[in-house]
Amino acid sequence: MRILILLFLLQVCLAPGMAQPRQQRTYCNPMDISYRYNFEQLNEKISYRSGADPVIINHKKEYYLFVTIQGGWWHSKDLINWNYIVPDKWPMEDMCAPAALSVRDTLYLFQSTFEQRPIFYSTEPEKGKLKFLNRWLPRLPKDIGPWDPALFHDDDTDKWYMYWGSSNVYPIFGAELDKSRNLTYAGNNPAEAYKAMFWLDPYKHGWERFGPNHSDPFKPFTEGAWMTKHNGTYYLQYGAPGTEYNVYGNGTYVGKSPLGPWEYAPYNPVAYKPGGFATGCGHGNTFQDNFGNYWNTGTSWIGYNWGMERRIVMNPAGFDKDGQMYANTRFGDYPHFLPTKPLQNRDELFTGWMLLNYKKTVVASSTLAVAPTDTVNAERVADENPRTFWVAGKNRPGETLTTDLGAVRDIRAVQVDYIDYKQTIFDSDSTVYTQFKILTSTDGKTFDVVADLTKEPKKDHACAYVEIPARADGKPVRARYVRYEHVYVAGPTLAINAFRVFGNGSGKVPATPVMTATRQKDQRNADLTWTNAATDVVPGRSGDPATGYNIRWGIAPDKLYQTYQFWSDQPNKFELRALNVGVPYYFAIEAFNENGVSGLSNVVGVK
Template sequence: MMMKYSFMLVMVACAYGIKAQPATQKTYCNPMDINYRYNYEQLNDSISYRSGADPVIVNHKGEYYLFVTISGGYWHSKDLVNWNYIVPDKWPMEDMCAPAAISVRDTLYLFQSTFEQRPILFTTTPENGKLYFYNRWLPRLPKDVGPWDPALFYDEELDKWYMYWGSSNVNPIYGSELDKNLRLKYKGDYKELIYLHPEEHGWERFGRDHRSTITPFTEGAWMTKHNGKYYLQYGAPGTEYNVYANGTYIADHPLGPFTYAPYNPISYKPGGFVTGAGHGNTFQDNYGNFWNTGTPWIAVNWNFERRIAMFPTGFDKDGQMFANTRFGDLPHYLPTKKWQSKDELFTGWMLLSYKKPATASSVLDTFKVANITDENPRTFWVAKQNKEGESVTIDLQHVQTIHAVQVNFTDYKSNIYDGFDPKIYTQFRIYTSTDGKQWKKEFDLSNEKRDRPNAYLELSQPVKARYIKYEHIYVAAPNLAISDIRVFGKGNGKAPKTPAKFSAVRDTDPRNAFVKWQKVPGATGYNILWGIAKDKLYQTYQVFADQPESLEVRALTKGVSYYFAIEVFNENGVSSVSEAVLVK
């Protein structure tokens, strides 16, 4: 987080859970389908909206716990898809911003961002919300130092504890050893570890597509140890833009010295429906797979309105760390084993709804129904009334094979300030049809008592259909507003061909490169791929086909050579990747 929040919550004395439905899904889709909590951060502007940011997912005793900024509690899951919300019995009255969490042996430790003195909490039973004080007060650091955006790290091999923190466009990422014999108080002095260098690292420049001259922010520290190396993760350049990303420095010791990874950023998603991948953490699932979490950008009501995403992550044979954001907002399989190929979790279910015609039962003012298929979370449709029976129908224009649907609600002129109100939930039905006359009910959430602002629904069996209809039942907010209804599946045609012409040229400013390609008929969009070797094309920038056939990539590092390539996708699949072009 780049600012300190002031937010008072009505606390609940005992733990309770909002139970998810029985696990039937084999896939997930970003943004994560959780009951994002209502925020009231801008008191003077009377803004009310659901948001989540700065995630930490911890694998504790084979189950998963998700901690998110200003949420009044945390989430528990056994499968990374069904998340139950828990309100703990102890929680800071100003709530937790960018919390630190770690699981060591049988204990989960929790600490909040602060510039004051605050306790470290612990529990051996986080599933029931019982928290205890591990220490009463971590000593205060000098003014403006923190620890804001903290991360806790335990090195099992060294049997030592560390903390990393920092959130500033002036100060660096800091680190300190913690004294295990003194209830994890600071041991010795803290160290300055990472400063941003946007004059060298193009992706660290602020603004949309790195086009602002504002001094960028660094935040979101996290430490991962892999094969004896220490990967100190950090977020940059700012949460309120599409280029929010995670990078890493590497060292042989938990407190450095650290060396910049030339392949940065490790997690980057500037294009598509979900944009922004910065400020999260890295964790392992029960099969040993790594994941990187991040904070995508919504910004309808305020620039800091956000969601949560997670991406498959790995370390290649050379120790290069990467998060796979290619098709990162389309459905992916939940792993049942350790994956061997970075793309094997992608279902191949393509986006069928992009710019498809839609009709609505009613439209308020200029909030047109076409907004629900434009893949832009900042535009939305609003019904004239928030009443049962309002509907939207999407015409896919051809009978296609449908596997899943995602409904993304928007908070338009919301007036909900008590996030614990039991009346906050979403209910609707989804129908399909081949002719627009005979309808089949596919999903019925009429008994749902869970709030699902980004509801992802997977069909148990694929369905052939041309029309998708959303039928409204209930949302708690005064307005029924939906940014996007996204339909995933397979078309009946052929995958597109790779562009006949593709070029990439370095700018006179070596932080930039200009990429051009030839338009492919029938394309939905293009993925620009790049990396530091032909077999390391880990970066992706998605561009839709109704945009220009050119892109300025402004995320390169001076002194590093890159390879660029392109692939094309449509409703039927993905082309082969073009020959990689060397850019020195």
């Protein structure tokens, strides 16, 4: 009888129409979480979802994600499926750029502040349970903070520290905390408990310059401190030069003591993604998954409704044999596998699923009539620019976007990114969720449903990522046409800034391009050029036309950890302004198309 009951319950749980979570083995940046509408720009009547300043903590083999002004946090067991949690108590205001830390069976949480605020702790964060560790961390002198804090526990010495800073005037600060006094500042005088760790130096560090591609003379910002200890060395990380542009990255200083002295890492930045769809990856943290693999989180820039409109990314990270810290952003906004074991190769998580519809034909069921200065056509969802988008004539079920891939391809995954166009929502409640269907066709006439979010628990997906299940024979779905069919989003408008289809064609990868690199007199800059394999064949080499390129560089021929992605319809020359004075560099290039990635070119060195 017991077996019959279990079988009955299993049939009920798997019955058609019952909401079931998706089973996925891959993820795609920006992260697919239920970003919250918030009040940052309420007085200006600007409504938008946003997420910034992420911290992911591995706590008792499960993961917790804390993000600026979200009213709570997210909990996951696999780094793919994230459930939103509302705490049972909260500080006097929502948390901005929170610090979080797991030590043994306890999770600690602290908010950015210039005032007196408490440190919380929890032994049941999955239930939203918070308790006061201390009631008031003493006030520091005016304008010092701690804003953008990070907590650190040194397992080897059982000592505690805090780091912080968010300014283009002040440095990153650090202080020891006294656990015997509930993590208040060590010593008797809080005004003397902290000291400067380091300042930005944009005159020597090109990537620390402000503006798009480091082109603005405005004084840059340092923020988002984080500490990682690896093999006895301390890596004090920081974000720079500003969240509003494509070049927002993470750097590190290295030392043998938690409070310095510090040495600037010549390979900085450690996390950097200025090209592609999800640009920017600064102000995050570094954590290890359950297999010991390192990850680096960060903030990706949207910037349409407001300069600080952002999303969250996470990238595989690590330390090489020489102790050099890195984050791998190569194809960082393409699908990646989640690891199931310790990684042996820094690129092994990349699925090899390529973007199939860059600037391909897209047809919409309707388009909103707007002023001549606004462009909201369907083609905008395929241009890889998060600040351009399509707006439907009405936010109603049945609206569609259909992209023509030009030929039948293997379809592996789809990403649908929404943008808040003239929204009126200022708080995420039970009415804020996302539902749609994905359909495919080989002839543009008969379509089959391959994904249906109406069969899942209701959840908001500002950056919805859907892995397309394989056919019954285990092979990928084959299609030329891929359709988004709308069901529901909250608010008056339906606006989508990216409809991205991933998979593989059946042709040849591009020929390996050829590049040159010349260091300028200002050593922070280098002039790069490369052959354009989009329309012409590289002499002596064969392959299908390229749709894009990855410029890869680093401080040694076997340390090409940095990547800048370009498309073939962009100029094939570029002034790179992210280098460090006095550091030799090495460059190489690879081309890619819908079929895959070329071999890496010869490495070019510059002094």
